[in-house]
Each structure stands twice: as C-alpha cells, then as structure tokens.
Amino acid sequence: MVRIDDPVVTAQLLASRLGDTDKQVEICPRAKITPSAHDFLRDRGVQVGHGRCRRLGVVHVGAAPARTGGSPAATTSRSVSTPGVPAAPGSSERSRRFSGIFTPNIVIYDASGAINYKEMERYICWLIDAGIHGLYPNGSTGEFVRLSSEERRDVVRLIVDVNQGRVPILAGASEANVRDVIQMAEFYTDIGADAISLVPPYYYKISEASLYEYFAEIARNSPLDILLYNIPQFTQELTLDIMEELLAFDRIFGTKDSSRDLPRLINTMQRLRQHRPDYVVLNGCEENLLPSIIMGANGGTIATSGIIPEIIVELYERAGAEDLQRARELQYRILPLINLMLLGVNFPEGFKTGVAVRGFDVGPPRSVLSGEEREYLLRLESEIGCILGDMGYSVRGARGCPVTHLPALVHRQRRD
Incomplete structure (x- = not known):
C-alpha cells in the first residue's frame, strides 16, 4: 500500500x-x-x-512549473517543507512582479456621464509618476459592475496604452460567467495586460464544489495568470479549503484579500505558502496594511493610494526596510482619511471625492444620489481637504479646518 x-x-x-x-x-x-x-x-x-x-x-511541486495554459503544476520528487513558513515577496520572478502597492483605478466621467478618457490619462500618468508599483483597473473601486462590457475593455485598453509597460497591470475580469471571463482574459492578453483578478461568481450562491470547478475551468483556459479575489462583503466567500485545492493550477498565482480579516489573511499565507512558497498575497484593506506586510504580504491593492500615493508607497517601503517607527506613523495617520472616505455615500464616491480634492475632475457619479447625499459629499470634500492639508498637501476645498499641530508627512505639494 x-x-x-x-x-x-x-x-x-x-x-x-x-x-x-x-x-x-x-x-x-x-x-x-x-x-x-x-x-x-x-x-x-x-x-x-x-x-x-x-x-x-x-x-510536491515542480521546481519550475510549466506556464502553458492553466494545467496543474507538474510534480517531482522534490519536497517543499516550510516549518516556519515566510517566503513569498521576492521568492520568484512572478512574486516580485506582483509585489508592492497596486492602485485600484477609479473611473472618471464627463458631464454627460460618459468616461472621460483624457482626464483618466492625466490621472494614470500622475499615479505612475508618484511611484505606485502597479495598476488595478476594473475592480470594486473601478465600479466594474456599473460599466458596460465595452467600457470595461476600453478602460483597460486606455491604461495599457498610457502605461507603456512601466508597471504591471492586474485587470479585473469578473464577468458573469466562465465564457465571458475567458473572452475578457483573451482580450486583455491581446492588448498587453499582465494578469487578471477574479472574484467568485456573484448574485447566485453556488456550492463549494461548483465554486472550485468555476475557477478550475477558467484556470484551464485562461491565457493570463489569475489572482483570486476574496471579498465576502460583495460575493461568496472564497474559503481556504478551495484555495488550497486550486494550488494544483500553476495559472493561479495568488490571492487578493479584502475581507478586512487580518487573522484570515495571515492564515492564508501560512497555509498556502507551505505548498507554494512564492504564492502572492495582496491585502485589500489599508487599515491593516502594515501588520500584513510585516507578516509577509506582498503588498496591497489599496484604494487610498489613488489619493495619497506618495504616503502609501512610503509606508510599504518603510515596512520593507524595517523602519517600523516611520511605518507606524504613516499607518496611523492614514486611518482618519480611510475611515472618512468609506463613509462616502454609494461606494466608491468617498474615494472619488478624495481624488477630486487632489485636483482631478472626476465628474458626476454613475449611481443616483439624493440632494441630501450631494450636500454630504460637499462636506466630505472639505473634511478630506483638512486631513490632506495636515499631511502636507496643498488642496482645494479645505474650509474651517481644526488646528491639529500634526507634523506634515510630505513636503508641501501643490495640487495638480
């Protein structure tokens, strides 16, 4: 036996x-x-x-798994045993490439409600110049469910064209069914995106066995590598058991976790990196970004990096350099901002208001707002301006700000 x-x-x-x-x-x-x-x-x-x-x-995993299609990783007699776990960030070329701060890109509209590609181009260039490590279009912050299929394609095409290969592009491909996901992945391949992000199917809840088969079928057929996306607030939870089973597919290279559950994120790294030491784990919540990096996360897809990219990138780099005193200061100082923007009516309007405060014309929301909600966003703009002013930014809209005597986090910067 x-x-x-x-x-x-x-x-x-x-x-x-x-x-x-x-x-x-x-x-x-x-x-x-x-x-x-x-x-x-x-x-x-x-x-x-x-x-x-x-x-x-x-x-038992292959020392250099085949990258053809989504076939399961090859096996050899070599064992990977990691009693103390760690590994990841720079343990493979793929892990290094998808480390750092990836900005979930908002979508900017013109007065008629159409996508404002010119202003989006200015915004994307600004993010890259500010030092972000990757771009993440068609995610939750990118309102992918409020865009048509053609608009989702146009957004990624624009970002690829503007980026010109400067940073990796992790594009959301969470369509309504397997066929459409694969077609979108094929389109992303043709235009030059680097990988896709994929949530569990939404609206209908399915069994765990079906959930496994959903991702497995896509992994077998996707021309691009896949980052699993766990966001139980909006979709079915992606359990550790299923993610562990999906390790059989080399095409699936990591997980983005937006559960806001730090113990779960740590357990994800501990459990999956026992078998795949270079398994990428990105944190989707800025509130626990620092502790997740300390515990071994590759970085994060951080919506706040779309407003204060300089500070979020510095937090990541300080954590990596073990300058924990400065990293802690940055982590605590971003909390009032993230908490305020999360209160914005109809996510992600709070974050888009923050982008507006930095000097970009984000246009009207696609979601319908009441008059009271529109007034609230004006007050929110002022409060965000006060927080950014304390951080050292020169911004618009800050009125009647309380005196805090907090030290600036950045050299005084004009708004663009």
Whole structure:
C-alpha cells in the first residue's frame, strides 16, 4: 500500500506516486482530494484507505512549473517543507512582479456621464509618476459592475496604452460567467495586460464544489495568470479549503484579500505558502496594511493610494526596510482619511471625492444620489481637504479646518 501524507492530493500527485500495479493508497482523512484525483482513483480502480495522519505540510511541486495554459503544476520528487513558513515577496520572478502597492483605478466621467478618457490619462500618468508599483483597473473601486462590457475593455485598453509597460497591470475580469471571463482574459492578453483578478461568481450562491470547478475551468483556459479575489462583503466567500485545492493550477498565482480579516489573511499565507512558497498575497484593506506586510504580504491593492500615493508607497517601503517607527506613523495617520472616505455615500464616491480634492475632475457619479447625499459629499470634500492639508498637501476645498499641530508627512505639494 502506498501512503500519501500531502495535504492536497491531485491527479498529478497520484500519477507520480503510484505504479501501474499499485491498487491501494492510504490518505490522511484531513487531506483535500481534488475532483481530478477522485477521477484518477476511480478510473484506475485504486482503493483508498484512511489511516492516522502524520505531519502535513509537504507537497510536491515542480521546481519550475510549466506556464502553458492553466494545467496543474507538474510534480517531482522534490519536497517543499516550510516549518516556519515566510517566503513569498521576492521568492520568484512572478512574486516580485506582483509585489508592492497596486492602485485600484477609479473611473472618471464627463458631464454627460460618459468616461472621460483624457482626464483618466492625466490621472494614470500622475499615479505612475508618484511611484505606485502597479495598476488595478476594473475592480470594486473601478465600479466594474456599473460599466458596460465595452467600457470595461476600453478602460483597460486606455491604461495599457498610457502605461507603456512601466508597471504591471492586474485587470479585473469578473464577468458573469466562465465564457465571458475567458473572452475578457483573451482580450486583455491581446492588448498587453499582465494578469487578471477574479472574484467568485456573484448574485447566485453556488456550492463549494461548483465554486472550485468555476475557477478550475477558467484556470484551464485562461491565457493570463489569475489572482483570486476574496471579498465576502460583495460575493461568496472564497474559503481556504478551495484555495488550497486550486494550488494544483500553476495559472493561479495568488490571492487578493479584502475581507478586512487580518487573522484570515495571515492564515492564508501560512497555509498556502507551505505548498507554494512564492504564492502572492495582496491585502485589500489599508487599515491593516502594515501588520500584513510585516507578516509577509506582498503588498496591497489599496484604494487610498489613488489619493495619497506618495504616503502609501512610503509606508510599504518603510515596512520593507524595517523602519517600523516611520511605518507606524504613516499607518496611523492614514486611518482618519480611510475611515472618512468609506463613509462616502454609494461606494466608491468617498474615494472619488478624495481624488477630486487632489485636483482631478472626476465628474458626476454613475449611481443616483439624493440632494441630501450631494450636500454630504460637499462636506466630505472639505473634511478630506483638512486631513490632506495636515499631511502636507496643498488642496482645494479645505474650509474651517481644526488646528491639529500634526507634523506634515510630505513636503508641501501643490495640487495638480
């Protein structure tokens, strides 16, 4: 009988362990057996026994997984065992490329409600010049559900054209079904995006088995690498069990977590990097950005970096340089701003108001606002202006600001 102690059992793993005459295998009851592994066992007529679990945490992966399509990672006899976990940020070229601060791009409209591509171009250039490490269009902050399919394509095309290869582009491809996701990924490939981000299917809740198959089918067919996106506030939660099973697909290279749950994010790194040391984990919440980086996150997709890119980038870099005193100061100083913008009516209007305070004409919202809500956004603009003024920015709209005596975080900057 062949014994397998790996926490994730795939068809490829079984093929590498079982000889032609092996008809019995013993697997730990806590191990996750992927659907492909079940098919393999059934087709080969292999009987499965469940004995006492030995130490889990060893998985066999390829030293240099094939990057053809979304096929599961190749297996070898080399074991990756990471008792103390860490790894990631710079552990592979892919992990390095998707480390740092990725800005979730807002969409700017003109007076008629159409996308204002000229102002968006100015805004994207400003972000890149400010030092952000990547761009993230068609995410939650990018209002992808309020755009048509053609507009979503146009937004990414514009950003690719303006970017000219300066920073990686992680484009949201969360369409309504597998076919449309793959078609969007193919389009992104053609125009030069670097990877796609993908949430669980929205509106209809599906079983965990179906959720696995949804991502697996896309991983088998996507021409671009995939970052899983967990945001349970808006969609079905992407459990650690499913993400662990999906490690079988090299095309899936990491996770963005916007759950606002720091223990979950840390457990994601601990659990998945045991098997894939270069697995990318990006934090989607600025409130716990510093502790997540200290614990090993690659960085974050941080909406506030669209308003104060200089400060968010510095926070990331100070954390990486272990200048924790300055990093803590920056982390605490951004909290009033993020808390204020999250209160903005109809997300992401608070963040778009912040971009307006920095000097960009963001245009009218696509969501319908009451007169009272519009008045609130005017007050919000003034309060955001006061906070940015304290940070050292020269901004518009700051009126009647309280005296705080807080030190400036940046050299006095004119608004653009």
